[in-house]
Amino acid sequence: MTNSPFKLNYTEDLNLDPLDHNQAFIPLGEAVYQKLKTAIVQGHLIPGQLLSENKIAEKLAVSRTPVREAIRVLGSKNLITFLPGRKVIVSIPTVQDIKEVFEIRMLLETEALRRITNQHTKIIEQMDESVQMGEAYRKQGDLVKMGEMNTRFHLTIISALENQRVQRFIDSLHETISRLRSYSLTAEWKIDREKEHKEIVTLVKKGFTEEAVSVLKQHLTTSQENLLTLFAQK
Missing domain, CATH: 1.20.120.530 (GntR ligand-binding domain-like)
Incomplete structure (x- = not known):
């Protein structure tokens, strides 16, 4: 192990702010996707972090359906990784x-x-x-x-x-x-x-x-x- 100040974290604790429901109307799935993408790109959700549909839905005060839609799109862009046992993590750069x-x-x-x-x-x-x-x-x-x-x-x-x-x-x-x-x-x-x-x-x-x-x-x-x-x- 190196002494890097950046550590992978496999916790399900999510560093997510609530979804802004007052923004100009966009489909809920798109809003959730943009929220999660920004959190990943900016490093608030870090590589290897577990992503639970239930916990994301709770954090953003939405149902699981738009969360599931967002996760599908994030997967197509290689921002998340699907693991055995239906686990999902933020993808880890190789x-x-x-x-x-x-x-x-x-x-x-x-x-x-x-x-x-x-x-x-x-x-x-x-x-x-x-x-x-x-x-x-x-x-x-x-x-x-x-x-x-x-x-x-x-x-x-x-x-x-x-x-x-x-x-x-x-x-x-x-x-x-x-x-x-x-x-x-x-x-x-x-x-x-x-x-x-x-x-x-x-x-x-x-x-x-x-x-x-x-x-x-x-x-x-x-x-x-x-x-x-x-x-x-x-």
Whole structure:
């Protein structure tokens, strides 16, 4: 076992807030699905955690039917795993999952970063703003907002490719990437990783593209290694 601050927990205790029944009307099954998906992606329901239909229904004050519908959809997106004995758990990322996602990110983000010059003022401004807001949220200990800014920073880089098919592909991986980012930030939030983002922006502004790419590669490599350490024991 490692000394990772992130531990798998096979308890059925659910970190779920009640469902907001005052929101604009959407089918109840969809509302439950969105609630559970967000809880999984943001790390409130953690890998390996048991999901009981009865307990979820009780927490959200709904019947088991919409919960069952939501679980079926979550299963189709590999966010949960069905085990023998009709048990359901939040899916646990494998070493292969982590390596594949980061291989994709490394290929796309480094190529995209190479296309950003100091003439891309809007993109650079968006990256800069994401860094500043991410640092502010880190100091507040707000991992959810910090994760959102982290996601925004990296998606802004990818936008430089100006490729709609690539964007749709990244969108299809959104939940998986967001989950891994959430777990990584849980382990790293006390470490100022925003310094690396800021360094990337500074180097791009100066026209030092390959130097910026080198920092990005190390940034992604470190995140991958931390996640592999986190889940290799599982």
